[in-house]
Amino acid sequence: MTTSRLSTLTRGLVAGALGTTALDTAGYLDMALTGRPASDSPGRTVLALARRAGAELPDDESRRSAYGQLGGLAAGLAVGVGASVLRRLGLKLPAPVAIAATGAAAMAATDGPMALAGVADPRGWTASDWARDAWPHLAFGAGVHWTLTRFEDEREAERRPVTIGSLLRSTALGAATGSRASMGVLAPALASGGTARAVLTTGLAGAELVGDKLPATPSRLEVPGQLSRLGAGAIGGAALAAREDRSPWLPALAGVLGASAGAVLGAAWREAAEDRGWTWQGAVVEDAVALGLVGLAVRGSD
Known part of the structure; x- marks a missing residue:
């Protein structure tokens, strides 16, 4: 690891360029060993897509090769930045896993447009065709992964990676927030161990649990209710990530998605319960589920 301060965009562009170089090297090595000719499919793909967009590019053998190289470079840079x-x-x-996933993304970025343009139909490829296409893209994935890890600053390198478990905990907390917005701040407060903060946020959560049962309480699906829950879900997910020394962005997004789903599902449950005459019982069940999700989010670890 280095302490490079390259921006995320710059690192991605460098990684994409190096990965594309690795891909081209693997492809040319395959051509040298097997004697297969260079494919003009990438160039024809660029021409076909340009025609669909209403642009007519000059077409000859040299230009098709150039179009293919430029299109491949653009795809490689885009995947590297992603x-x-x-x-x-x-x-x-x-x-x-990272190398395979990045290679698969690069394959999709090149083979997908070919299929869309009608230049090639991957559904008819043989196992040998897929293997010949896959291994240069694995070289691309290896080049991208090496570059991104090589030029990662110390703070990023020291952070624990975002895991499926951490995202699930953030999603669970977000779902609880979709039911009760205060849960997004209650969980981090309980996890922090600060008595005063925990007492304050528990009081706020208790007030919301009571207020939720009042007839005059507006629907959570109205804009103010939705925004407060989405914001609380993001705050809760980010706070859980910070507690575990992880990057907050993906957990915050997971919290938002969980809050959105929790709000919709919670409202549907309450409506169904009220239709059966279980007005307060349905609300209490939802309270219990929300608190249970908070418990899972706070106690879980990996």
Whole structure:
């Protein structure tokens, strides 16, 4: 690891460029060993997509080759930047998984447009065709992964990676927040161990639990209610990540998604319960579920 201060975008561009170089090297090595000719499919893909966009590019053998190289470079840079952004957000996969996932993304970025343009149909490829296409893209993934880990600053390197477990905990807390907005601040307060803060937030949560049962309380699906729950879900997810020394961005997003789902599902449950005459019983059940989700979010670890 180095202490490089390269920006996320710059790291991604460098990683994409190095990965593309690795991919081209692997492809040319395959051509040298097998004697297969260079494919003009990438260039024809660029021409076909340009025509669909209403642009007519000059077409000859040299230009098709250039279009293909430029299109491949653009795809490689885009995938490199995407991988850099995800790593900056805290998604740090084991090296073999990261290499395979990045290579698969690069394959999708090149093979997908070919299929869309009607230049190639991957559904008809043989196992040998897929293998020949896959291994240069694995070289791309390896180049991108090496670059991103090599040029990672110390603070990022020291942070624990965002895991599936941490995202599930943030999602669970977000779902609780979708039911009761105060849960987004209650869970981090309880986890911090500060008595005064825990007492204050517990009091606020208790007030919301009571207020939720009042007939005059507006629907959580109205804009103010939704915004407060989404914001609390983001705060809660980020706070859980900070407690575990992880990057906060993906957990915050998980909290928002959980809050959105929790609000919709909670409102649907309450409506169904009221239709059966279980007005206060349905509310209490929802309270219990929300508190249970908070407990799971706070106590879980990995």
